[in-house]
Amino acid sequence: MSxxxxxxxTISVAVLMADSLYDRYMxxxxxxxxxxxACSRCSPPVARCTAGRELHTSFVRLQDAYLARLxxx
Ligand SMILES: [Zn+2]
Numbered sequence: 767m768s769x770x771x772x773x774x775x776t777i778s779v780a781v782l783m784a785d786s787l788y789d790r791y792m793x794x795x796x797x798x799x800x801x802x803x804a805c806s807r808c809s810p811p812v813a814r815c816t817a818g819r820e821l822h823t824s825f826v827r828l829q830d831a832y833l834a835r836l837x838x839x
Contacts, residue, residue: 787835791828798825 798821802808808818
């Protein structure tokens with residue numbers, strides 16, 4: 767049993783979480799942009815339909831979480 771093993775595990779979990787957060791942020795951003803382009807009821811920042819608002823909310827939340835993580839590291 768090496769005492770270094772738990773440390774390596776912690777680092778790789780942190781890296782995986784960062785990657786998946788970035789992926790989710792990029793996917794949310796793309797989904798929102800695709801929706802706005804295709805949707806006749808969305809013209810941000812003035813108007814958003816229900817689906818557009820939901821997509822925008824999850825995009826903003828993931829962006830905030832991602833940027834907060836960048837500032838901490
Ligand atoms: Zn819309």
